[in-house]
Amino acid sequence: MTEATSATTAPDALAGVLADAPFVRLVATDDGDALAAAGLLARGLRAAGAPFQVRVDRDPVPDDVDDGVAVTVGVDRGAHAIPGTARPASADAFAVARQLGVDPDPIIALAGVVAAGSVPGTDGSGDALDAAERDGLVERRPGVAIPTADLADGLAASTLVRTPYSGDPEAAHATLADLGLPAEMDGDAHRRLASLVAVDVVGEEDAAARSASAVERALRPYAVAGGAAPVETVGGYADVLDALAREAPGTGIALAIAADPSDGVRTAALDAWRSHGLAAHRALDAATVSRYDGCVVARVKGRESTDDAGTPRAVLPTVARLLRDFRSPEPVAVAVDETGGRLAAAATEPMRLGDACRSVAAEFDADGWGTADRGGLAVVERDGAATDGRSEPDADITSALAALREAI
Numbered sequence: 001m002t003e004a005t006s007a008t009t010a011p012d013a014l015a016g017v018l019a020d021a022p023f024v025r026l027v028a029t030d031d032g033d034a035l036a037a038a039g040l041l042a043r044g045l046r047a048a049g050a051p052f053q054v055r056v057d058r059d060p061v062p063d064d065v066d067d068g069v070a071v072t073v074g075v076d077r078g079a080h081a082i083p084g085t086a087r088p089a090s091a092d093a094f095a096v097a098r099q100l101g102v103d104p105d106p107i108i109a110l111a112g113v114v115a116a117g118s119v120p121g122t123d124g125s126g127d128a129l130d131a132a133e134r135d136g137l138v139e140r141r142p143g144v145a146i147p148t149a150d151l152a153d154g155l156a157a158s159t160l161v162r163t164p165y166s167g168d169p170e171a172a173h174a175t176l177a178d179l180g181l182p183a184e185m186d187g188d189a190h191r192r193l194a195s196l197v198a199v200d201v202v203g204e205e206d207a208a209a210r211s212a213s214a215v216e217r218a219l220r221p222y223a224v225a226g227g228a229a230p231v232e233t234v235g236g237y238a239d240v241l242d243a244l245a246r247e248a249p250g251t252g253i254a255l256a257i258a259a260d261p262s263d264g265v266r267t268a269a270l271d272a273w274r275s276h277g278l279a280a281h282r283a284l285d286a287a288t289v290s291r292y293d294g295c296v297v298a299r300v301k302g303r304e305s306t307d308d309a310g311t312p313r314a315v316l317p318t319v320a321r322l323l324r325d326f327r328s329p330e331p332v333a334v335a336v337d338e339t340g341g342r343l344a345a346a347a348t349e350p351m352r353l354g355d356a357c358r359s360v361a362a363e364f365d366a367d368g369w370g371t372a373d374r375g376g377l378a379v380v381e382r383d384g385a386a387t388d389g390r391s392e393p394d395a396d397i398t399s400a401l402a403a404l405r406e407a408i
Contacts, residue, residue, distance in 0.1 A: 011092050014071070014080055015099030018045060023068030024052040027060040029371060030249065030317075032115025032242030033084055034074030036108050037093035039256025041071070041082075044097035044104060046257070054257065056249035058376065059354075059369035075371055085350070085372065088116035091124035098127075106132035107229045107237065108256060110222065114145075114238035120222060138222040138234060143190030144197050145221035145235025147270065151193065152176055154232075157277030159318055160218035160239050162211065162326035163200040167281025175200075194219050206289075206327055210348070214325035230255065230266040240269055243276035246314040280318040283311040284327075287319070287335070292405055295332035295345075298323050302339030311337055316344035317374065324348060332408055334401065341379035341397045345404065349373065356407040364400045377404065 018024055024045055028034035038054050045052045062070035062078030069080060073093070076083035082092045090112025097104035109128040110120045121129040132138045144161070146154025152172040156165060165171035179196055181189045201207065201215040221233040231237040244252030248268070255261050255269045287298035300311045300319060311319070316335045324333035324346040332353070336343040347353050354370025357377050361368025367378045379397050 011095035012099050014082070015096045017069055017080060018050065018071075018096070019048060019100060021050060021069040023065065024050060025063045025065055025068065025070045026052060026054045027063060027070070027072055028054070028056050028245075029060055029074030029084075030056050030058045030245040031074060031374075032238050032240075032245055033088050033090050033112040035241050035245045035249075035252050035256050036112025036115065036238075037073045037082055037084070037089035038253070039108055040090060040093040040097050040104050040112075041073070042253075042257040043259065044100040044102045047102040048100050054253050056245055056252065084116060087124040088113045088118050090116065091128065094125070094128045103131075104128075105259065106135075107137055107224060107234060108241075110138070110234045111229075111237035111241055114217060114235050115242045117217070119217065120234060132222075137225050137228045139225070140220060141190060141223050142187055143185070143194050143219075143221055143223075143233075145218045145233045145239070147231035147233065147236030147240050147273065149232055151181070153274065154236065155197070156281075157274045158218065158236075158239055159243065159277050159280055159322060160235060161197055161201055161215055162204070162207075162281070162284075162322055163197060164204065165200075167278050167285060169278075201326065204326075208325075208327050208329050210324075210328070211326040230261045230269065239277070240273040243273040243318070244269060246317060247276040247312075248272040276315060276318065279312055279315045280322060283315055283319050283335075284322055289323070289327065291330065294330055294408055295334055295405055296323060296328040296330050297334045297336060297401065298327075299336050299338060302337035302342075310339065313337070313340060313342060316342060317346070317376065320344040320346040320374070334404070336397060336401055338397055342377065343397060343401055343404070344376045345370070345374060345408075347373045347408075351408065353408065356404060360400055360403045360407055363403060364396075366397075366400055377401075 026038045028038040042054050060072045062072050072078045072081045074084045082089045090109045094104050094109040106128040113125040148154045156169040156172040165175050202212050221235045251268045254265050283300045287300045289298045302310045319335035320333050331348045334345045350372035353375040357368035357370045357375035369376050377400050
């Protein structure tokens with residue numbers, strides 16, 4: 001199955017379909033933009049009194065619905081879709097929710113926009129930013145986009161930046177102590193913090209030229225007014241949603257569809273985000289990185305057993321993105337877990353990367369998935385299940401990687 005198999009549904013037309021549907025099944029790709037978009041649609045359906053179901057999948061296929069409507073989010077597939085290709089899916093979902101006659105949450109819409117790699121107010125998100133600013137929900141200020149009030153915690157786990165102290169809370173604490181920031185952060189303190197992070201991102205010995213632009217989306221964040229969202233900044237919210245989509249999709253759905261998340265959901269979401277971010281940075285720290293024509297490959301230590309502290313599978317796409325944004329001089333970055341027989345790839349521009357992964361998978365009796373600018377491969381066991389490193393696979397992920405390099 002390819003990345004684009006249907007015509008995109010316009011927001012007003014999709015709203016009309018949803019308004020008359022007796023039941024709606026939403027299936028979203030495993031990224032922060034699609035998760036935010038699915039949350040916006042779910043909230044709109046709930047307000048309109050329409051029953052729905054939401055799930056996250058790495059390669060969404062619309063569910064068969066005899067008495068309802070299936071909508072894919074984050075990929076253009078099926079009769080009804082919000083693909084997130086021309087602009088972030090969350091921007092279109094915000095428009096659909098408005099067409100349903102409800103006032104959608106502009107903060108989660110803007111978080112989805114940031115997760116998509118865009119900037120609030122652009123790429124169709126102007127209405128969401130206008131609504132958030134009009135209602136006093138957000139305010140742009142100097143500083144760094146993190147989800148927590150604890151700066152060291154936020155900087156160490158954030159996947160919006162890659163610094164010498166990423167993945168190391170103690171090092172982040174020491175760095176902030178040396179900076180001498182006040183307990184109550186004012187504009188000057190936030191500017192000093194932002195300057196430190198920007199310099200540390202681009203000043204790393206192995207930092208790619210792209211890191212100077214990549215760090216921009218973490219600077220001058222939109223701060224969230226107290227209680228308007230379960231996080232401190234819009235960019236931090238984006239980071240949390242992106243991590244949850246892969247690490248804990250059930251918690252991600254609970255967070256995205258709740259107008260006022262419980263303390264339990266908020267705590268679980270931040271715990272999963274923290275674990276995911278720290279693991280991703282530590283995996284990249286310990287990886288063996290090689291450069292090829294057209295791509296850079298990070299070979300990470302995989303988990304050889306359930307008790308092993310190797311890289312969790314859910315972290316691979318984030319490792320690939322961090323490599324792409326902050327370490328790769330090539331347009332494609334790949335994170336490979338040879339023990340687990342898996343890889344994840346991320347590209348700087350849409351290039352049908354998901355289709356390339358599917359094509360290679362077909363050659364190697366493997367599983368392949370993805371979108372235009374990211375993808376994944378997993379070799380399979382002889383019984384057809386995904387390998388966990390404890391069984392001899394039919395395919396060799398190293399050979400599949402070589403084929404993918406040729407394909408891109």
